[in-house]
Amino acid sequence: MPCLKILTNIPKSQIPRDFVDKIIPLLAKILKKPENKFTCVISGDCYISFAGESKSPGATATLESIGNLGPNENRVIVKELTDFIEKEIGVHRDRFFLTFYDLSSYNVAKSGVTVEAASESQK
Numbered sequence: 001m002p003c004l005k006i007l008t009n010i011p012k013s014q015i016p017r018d019f020v021d022k023i024i025p026l027l028a029k030i031l032k033k034p035e036n037k038f039t040c041v042i043s044g045d046c047y048i049s050f051a052g053e054s055k056s057p058g059a060t061a062t063l064e065s066i067g068n069l070g071p072n073e074n075r076v077i078v079k080e081l082t083d084f085i086e087k088e089i090g091v092h093r094d095r096f097f098l099t100f101y102d103l104s105s106y107n108v109a110k111s112g113v114t115v116e117a118a119s120e121s122q123k
């Protein structure tokens, strides 16, 4: 699944329960993939030292996808995700760090088979 994983020092009690549900339509739009393909995990209450400081809200995230990432795509994606995270959990954009991983389909598996093998068996 395209997967967004977020670690933040925001207390879990201050992360809206529907955060992971609200972000899925945005991920689907910006990655141009169906909503039912996505996973989002957010972990609050983490200890994070960000730019030498650990008291203010901060977050670090990874976004993994098979394709639909690239130099131009990532510029749009980071802008949209940064706006969303700033609005929804109050992490200032200067304290949000995102890393992109463009994965090969043989390095991703679901339901006990790699995505590469699953797509070959559909041919």
Ligand SMILES: O=C1C=C2C[C@@H](C(=O)O)NC2=CC1=O
Pocket (backbone or CB within 6 Å): 001, 002, 003, 033, 037, 064, 065, 066, 067, 103, 108, 110, 115
């Ligand atoms: O990163 C991706 C992972 C998957 C799994 C597969 C599926 O759920 O059917 N399709 C995917 C697309 C991805 O981009």
